[in-house]
Amino acid sequence: MLTSTALANQKSELLEILVKKSVKRGSFTLSSGATSDLYVNCKLTALDPQAALLVGAIGWELLKGTAAEMNLRVNAVGGLTMGADPISLSIGIAAQLDQPGNPLQTFTVRKTAKEHGLRKRIEGNFVEGDTVVVVDDVVTTGGSTIQAIEAVEAEGGKVAFVIVLVDRQEGGRENIERRGYKVVPFFTRADVLAERKPQPAFA
Amino acid sequence: MSLPNESPNQRLRKLLQGSLSQNKLEELARLFDLLAQDRATVLPCFVLHHVCRRLAVALDGEAVTPQRFGELTEGIAERITLILMQMEKGRTISEQELESLVVQLFSNLALFGR
Numbered sequence: 551m552l553t554s555t556a557l558a559n560q561k562s563e564l565l566e567i568l569v570k571k572s573v574k575r576g577s578f579t580l581s582s583g584a585t586s587d588l589y590v591n592c593k594l595t596a597l598d599p600q601a602a603l604l605v606g607a608i609g610w611e612l613l614k615g616t617a618a619e620m621n622l623r624v625n626a627v628g629g630l631t632m633g634a635d636p637i638s639l640s641i642g643i644a645a646q647l648d649q650p651g652n653p654l655q656t657f658t659v660r661k662t663a664k665e666h667g668l669r670k671r672i673e674g675n676f677v678e679g680d681t682v683v684v685v686d687d688v689v690t691t692g693g694s695t696i697q698a699i700e701a702v703e704a705e706g707g708k709v710a711f712v713i714v715l716v717d718r719q720e721g722g723r724e725n726i727e728r729r730g731y732k733v734v735p736f737f738t739r740a741d742v743l744a745e746r747k748p749q750p751a752f753a
Numbered sequence: 754m755s756l757p758n759e760s761p762n763q764r765l766r767k768l769l770q771g772s773l774s775q776n777k778l779e780e781l782a783r784l785f786d787l788l789a790q791d792r793a794t795v796l797p798c799f800v801l802h803h804v805c806r807r808l809a810v811a812l813d814g815e816a817v818t819p820q821r822f823g824e825l826t827e828g829i830a831e832r833i834t835l836i837l838m839q840m841e842k843g844r845t846i847s848e849q850e851l852e853s854l855v856v857q858l859f860s861n862l863a864l865f866g867r
Binding site for chain 1 (some may be wrong): 765771772773774775776777779783785812813814816817818819854
């Protein structure tokens with residue numbers, strides 16, 4: 551278990567990398583069609599080996615702490631490909647490093663069902679009846695997170711709660727929480743903007 | 754996430770209203786894929802599926818400015834809507850109509866002339 555100071559230091563280090571690699575200011579059309587002055591591409595951070603270690607360590611602490619608060623035992627962690635994939639695996643690896651033999655598994659959710667075979671949407675280490683944590687890289691409207699939740703439930707899983715790397719504070723968290731799932735963000739839009747140093751706008 | 758009593762065509766029409774987005778395009782691609790497997794108009798639905806899919810992939814993970822977004826999606830929803838209306842009336846979709854849509858897509862993606 552990390553001390554609160556160590557966790558705060560790791561979060562600060564990760565936020566610095568996130569802002570440097572993944573955040574752009576300007577005017578952007580998001581995947582939802584909405585326009586925003588902030589673009590966040592978390593893949594650049596989650597797929598950075600140094601940042602991935604931090605994502606894993608922090609994510610594992612958030613998962614452990616939240617599961618303990620809610621008195622839940624979590625079997626697996628995963629979310630909608632591809633944004634969630636490196637985050638889930640980093641958390642799974644951190645769990646193994648912290649507690650060798652820990653049974654926490656990871657999985658991924660396809661955006662659409664496989665066209666042949668069993669047409670299943672979940673790939674990897676998930677079985678019917680599992681209690682899972684759904685992860686996502688960025689939450690804007692909550693659409694991709696809700697897709698993953700629906701896929702898990704359609705295949706017989708139970709969603710314990712949701713962990714996201716960045717909550718853009720544009721209503722997505724509320725949309726997910728209205729459905730009864732707690733959302734635990736690493737960072738919010740406010741954190742990102744507070745960290746970001748003034749620089750010319752991205753054209 | 755369609756309403757239980759909503760037909761695929763109603764859902765498609767709703768998605769085609771207003772400007773397109775990556776999320777809408779992914780859902781359109783999924784619905785056209787289902788329709789391609791389910792009715793007589795296999796080829797038009799198969800083409801429409803791929804047009805939506807291709808555009809959704811182009812938008813995925815990109816920092817797209819509103820101007821670039823407008824260029825990428827220009828004319829696509831209108832052309833798909835026209836084809837969908839023809840299909841609803843039971844009319845055969847010509848090769849030229851489908852080609853015109855694909856040409857528009859390739860122009861938007863700036864794939865011509867490379």
